[in-house]
Amino acid sequence: MRVTSVSFLASLIFTMAAIKSALPEAVTGTFNYFAFGSNLWSKRLHMGSPTAVRKGFGYLENFRLDFFHYAARWRGAPATIVEQQGHRVWGALWEINATNLPDLDKQEGVHNQVYKALTLPVxxxxxxxxECRVYQLVKNPAPLEGGEEERPFERQPSKTYMDVIVRGAKETGLPEDYVRFLETVKHNGYTGDPQFEIDLAVQDKNL
Structure with a gap:
């Protein structure tokens, strides 16, 4: 029993040391996380980070919201932030226990170099x-030519993905004009992974 306890303690110490190295601002055992995509919705975030507590909302100055790459689970382009003067990205502020950091990184595909983690002022x-942890696609898109109607197919999110984002934006209480903008994002009409959609219960279109 004692050997098991010592082994568990050593593992815990190693894990916390790794977290502190990856996230220097996590000195109190928690960290601030800024969500602008599917993790706006509490049900989605809590699937992988159950310790997350909503702390309000805020915005990134001089960034724009865009969609790029391809996410098989969502069957479309996932959200990212791109530096651009004069734009704002609104999102949810979460406080998460540092023990959930590996789970959040895994969800965002950090180890597969899909997203990279940044620390930005919100x-x-x-x-x-x-100062919040924010995730940005490793390969970001160029500025979109024209409006949302001109968004090319390979840069369109799926309908399920946008349903989750809009639901989360409303739950978070983001500004109404920003929610309306989200509702205008051109999607590809696809739904996501059937089982994942059931788990999230997003079949209900009454958003």
Missing amino acids: RTPSGETL
């Missing part, structure tokens, strides 16, 4: 600035 409506 501003709240009250004027506060928080």
Whole structure:
């Protein structure tokens, strides 16, 4: 029994040391996370990070929301942030226990070099600035030519994905004009992984 306890403690210490190395700001055992895609919706985020607690919402200044790459689970292009002056990306602010950091990184495909983790300043409506963990696609798209109607098929998210994002944006309480913008994003009409869709219960179109 004692050997098992010592082994568990050693494993825990190693895990926490690795987390601190990967996320220096996680000095209190938690970290701030800014979600702008599917993790806006609490049900989606809690599937992999059950310790997440919503702390409000905020925005990234001089970034735009875009969609690129291909996510097999969602059957379309996932969300990313791209640096661009004069734009804002709104999202949810979450406080997550550092023990869930590996789970969040895995969800975002960090180890497969799909997304990379950044630490960026997020501003709240009250004027506060928080340093948050944010995920950005490793390969980001060029500026979109024209409006949403001109979005090429390979840069279109699936309908299921956008349903989840819009649901999460409303749940978070994001500004109405930003929610309306999300509702105009051109999607490819596809639904996501059937079982995943059932798990999320997003078949209900009453968003």
